[in-house]
Amino acid sequence: MFDVIIAGGGIAGMSAALILGRCRRNVLVCDTGKPRNSASRALHGFISRDGINPFEFRRIIREELNEYPSVIHMEGEVVDAEELHESYEIRLADGRRYIGKYLLLATGIVDRLPDISGIQQYYGHNVFHCPYCDGWEMRDQALAVYAAGATGVEFALKLTGWSNDVILCTDGKEELSQEQLALLDRHGIKVFTDHIISVEGEIGGIFQIRFQNNTVLSRRALFFYPSQYQASFLAEKLGCTIASGGGVEAGKFQQIKSHLFVAGDAARSIQLAIIAAAEGAEAAFALNTVLHKEELSE
Numbered sequence: 001m002f003d004v005i006i007a008g009g010g011i012a013g014m015s016a017a018l019i020l021g022r023c024r025r026n027v028l029v030c031d032t033g034k035p036r037n038s039a040s041r042a043l044h045g046f047i048s049r050d051g052i053n054p055f056e057f058r059r060i061i062r063e064e065l066n067e068y069p070s071v072i073h074m075e076g077e078v079v080d081a082e083e084l085h086e087s088y089e090i091r092l093a094d095g096r097r098y099i100g101k102y103l104l105l106a107t108g109i110v111d112r113l114p115d116i117s118g119i120q121q122y123y124g125h126n127v128f129h130c131p132y133c134d135g136w137e138m139r140d141q142a143l144a145v146y147a148a149g150a151t152g153v154e155f156a157l158k159l160t161g162w163s164n165d166v167i168l169c170t171d172g173k174e175e176l177s178q179e180q181l182a183l184l185d186r187h188g189i190k191v192f193t194d195h196i197i198s199v200e201g202e203i204g205g206i207f208q209i210r211f212q213n214n215t216v217l218s219r220r221a222l223f224f225y226p227s228q229y230q231a232s233f234l235a236e237k238l239g240c241t242i243a244s245g246g247g248v249e250a251g252k253f254q255q256i257k258s259h260l261f262v263a264g265d266a267a268r269s270i271q272l273a274i275i276a277a278a279e280g281a282e283a284a285f286a287l288n289t290v291l292h293k294e295e296l297s298e
């Protein structure tokens, strides 16, 4: 029996594993190796690692974890989890089963890209969702926001912190009020309401947004507001509450219920790598504390 099983070996899961390994806890990390930011060229805003290649970042993490013999890292998808008496049993896709006194869900989330022809190849080069992650690199450039309604207005206004040249594309969805239009106008944001049919042109350079009415706009980047869903169904299967944004609701120290924790993007919080790492560490701190208390009372 493991002290803790961690489903998902991304930044949150590995951060938890590091702290738990340092506490000499027996930990099993199961991971499918598909982190959310796999389209990204560089990880920004992580102090001491600003701009690092995400693959290199993961390599360093794995290397550091190798120092801790009580942490086992296993490739494999956790396809099922079941609550037992004061423990959890997980099943991997190949049928292997493991029991842990505690289970930490760190399986991340998936972003839905806008339904625009050709967009996938531009993700991480011209198409972004997070100005905190990529806004600095796109500063003072011609930017577009793809979002409708109040969200679009708020997002477009936010981007003026990075560039004075921002347009809002509502893609034929939800009309804006006169007040919203006036507010955008005051900040120099033009609104394009027509349906976008494709993006084309140079990957990583100036590219073109083509509208249904044949208007073509050249922009350096398009920021969208993603809808998201859990990367695994484990949280749902275990009866966790999923908030409207797609994240799992958790309490203090990332605890969902007595033997179940969640960390990283899978949880409902700000989705930055450093916060995923912090949540993993926070959960690990709480996990080691409860494990230690249990041992003292035996």
Ligand SMILES: Cc1cc2nc3c(=O)[nH]c(=O)nc-3n(C[C@H](O)[C@H](O)[C@H](O)COP(=O)(O)OP(=O)(O)OC[C@H]3O[C@@H](n4cnc5c(N)ncnc54)[C@H](O)[C@@H]3O)c2cc1C
Residues within 6 Å of the ligand: 007, 008, 009, 010, 011, 012, 013, 030, 031, 032, 033, 034, 035, 036, 037, 038, 039, 040, 042, 043, 044, 045, 046, 076, 077, 078, 079, 106, 107, 108, 109, 111, 123, 124, 130, 132, 133, 134, 231, 232, 234, 263, 264, 265, 266, 271, 272, 273, 274, 276
């Ligand atoms: C394009 C892009 C660029 C980004 N850029 C930045 C940036 O510059 N700076 C920043 O701070 N943040 C950035 N982010 C956000 C950052 O990537 C996330 O906040 C971070 O990856 C969250 O870590 P996590 O461990 O919660 O999830 P993930 O990194 O997604 O890791 C989850 C892991 O769980 C695994 N997994 C899922 N389901 C299962 C299962 N059933 N069984 C086993 N394993 C499973 C996955 O394969 C994955 O390895 C970016 C995100 C994207 C999409």
